[in-house]
Amino acid sequence: MKPVRLALTALMLLGLSACADQGWNGKSIEGLMPELEFELTAETGETVTESVFAGRPVAMYFGFTHCPDICPTTLARLVAAVRRLPEPLQEELQLAFVSVDPGRDGPQQLADYTDAFSERMLGLTGTQRQLKALTRRYRTTYGYEDERADGSYNVSHSSAIFVFDAAGEPQLMLLDSLGVAEIAADLEKLLAERAENADNA
Amino acid sequence: MKILSGVVLVIALLAGALWWVADMQPAEPIEIDNPRVRLVPGGAPMAGYFTLTNHTDSPVRLVSAASEAFDHVMIHRTVVSADGNARMAHQDDGVLVGAGETVEFKPKGLHLMLMRAQRELEVGEAVEIVLGFEGLEPAERTVVFTVVPVTSS
Numbered sequence: 001m002k003p004v005r006l007a008l009t010a011l012m013l014l015g016l017s018a019c020a021d022q023g024w025n026g027k028s029i030e031g032l033m034p035e036l037e038f039e040l041t042a043e044t045g046e047t048v049t050e051s052v053f054a055g056r057p058v059a060m061y062f063g064f065t066h067c068p069d070i071c072p073t074t075l076a077r078l079v080a081a082v083r084r085l086p087e088p089l090q091e092e093l094q095l096a097f098v099s100v101d102p103g104r105d106g107p108q109q110l111a112d113y114t115d116a117f118s119e120r121m122l123g124l125t126g127t128q129r130q131l132k133a134l135t136r137r138y139r140t141t142y143g144y145e146d147e148r149a150d151g152s153y154n155v156s157h158s159s160a161i162f163v164f165d166a167a168g169e170p171q172l173m174l175l176d177s178l179g180v181a182e183i184a185a186d187l188e189k190l191l192a193e194r195a196e197n198a199d200n201a
Numbered sequence: 202m203k204i205l206s207g208v209v210l211v212i213a214l215l216a217g218a219l220w221w222v223a224d225m226q227p228a229e230p231i232e233i234d235n236p237r238v239r240l241v242p243g244g245a246p247m248a249g250y251f252t253l254t255n256h257t258d259s260p261v262r263l264v265s266a267a268s269e270a271f272d273h274v275m276i277h278r279t280v281v282s283a284d285g286n287a288r289m290a291h292q293d294d295g296v297l298v299g300a301g302e303t304v305e306f307k308p309k310g311l312h313l314m315l316m317r318a319q320r321e322l323e324v325g326e327a328v329e330i331v332l333g334f335e336g337l338e339p340a341e342r343t344v345v346f347t348v349v350p351v352t353s354s
């Protein structure tokens with residue numbers, strides 16, 4: 001086969017596999033995981049549950065503030081994607097950063113960190129029991145590596161963004177390989193569908 | 202006509218001179234492009250990124266990094282496993298750059314892990330970081346990094 005034809009075939013196959021997932025760039029998790037439910041401490045210091053999002057769709061990321069590389073990169077992409085959405089849709093989406101490192105991420109630390117990305121990003125953390133309950137619910141894990149001599153340590157965590165609809169039903173997992181345009185396309189599709197459903201209701 | 206040929210002659214001479222000067226300059230053995238520190242608020246570690254090109258005909262190895270602006274600097278790589286979990290791996294052996302090769306320190310990959318800033322940094326500020334190499338003379342290079350916003354790549 002000629003290289004050009006080979007490339008075209010590969011492109012077609014890629015297109016097909018994307019279509020198989022209902023046109024999402026991310027991974028659809030609709031119906032595969034339970035609805036959003038948690039009890040955590042917000043960056044305000046208050047104990048909150050999923051009702052803190054007041055029935056808005058949520059994009060949630062698990063990380064820690066002492067993560068200089070992948071956490072800011074992913075959060076910055078998410079925020080850049082949201083900025084590409086039509087204005088009314090931007091307002092609708094709630095962003096959430098759940099720190100799985102409560103030892104270092106107190107409310108003030110979380111507030112400073114999330115404010116650097118977006119005023120619509122809420123920082124959350126909790127006890128190990130609370131964090132385990134939430135991460136297990138979405139089949140993800142986190143763990144702590146050995147402390148260095150200076151007391152610092154690394155934390156392993158999920159690299160995906162979990163997107164929930166207004167009812168707290170899980171919808172999408174945005175994998176770390178997605179770029180800003182791909183994330184924006186998924187968020188717009190998800191939020192536009194919600195607007196349509198609201199109109200029909 | 203006379204003026205035109207005069208102009209052409211001057212341009213040709215200038216071009217020749219420039220070419221000669223460029224040729225006389227010793228080629229930099231290593232080149233570091235776009236060095237930047239991504240500012241993270243709240244005293245958490247920051248990441249340093251750059252592109253490193255080895256112009257020599259033998260491999261060089263980046264083995265250390267230090268800065269007066271930070272208490273401690275490590276060389277890390279972010280690794281995302283098949284199950285989507287992310288972690289950072291300390292590069293115990295440093296980073297090898299083959300002859301003529303380029304290695305990129307960039308988001309979600311290799312980065313300088315800059316621990317505990319010794320003073321409050323601001324976007325646009327310059328921060329010196331000393332990179333230490335094996336296979337290079339002199340072994341240390343002071344590189345001026347620019348502080349960029351946390352939302353930049």
Ligand SMILES: [Cu+2]
Nearest residue numbers: 069277289314
């Ligand atoms: Cu690191």
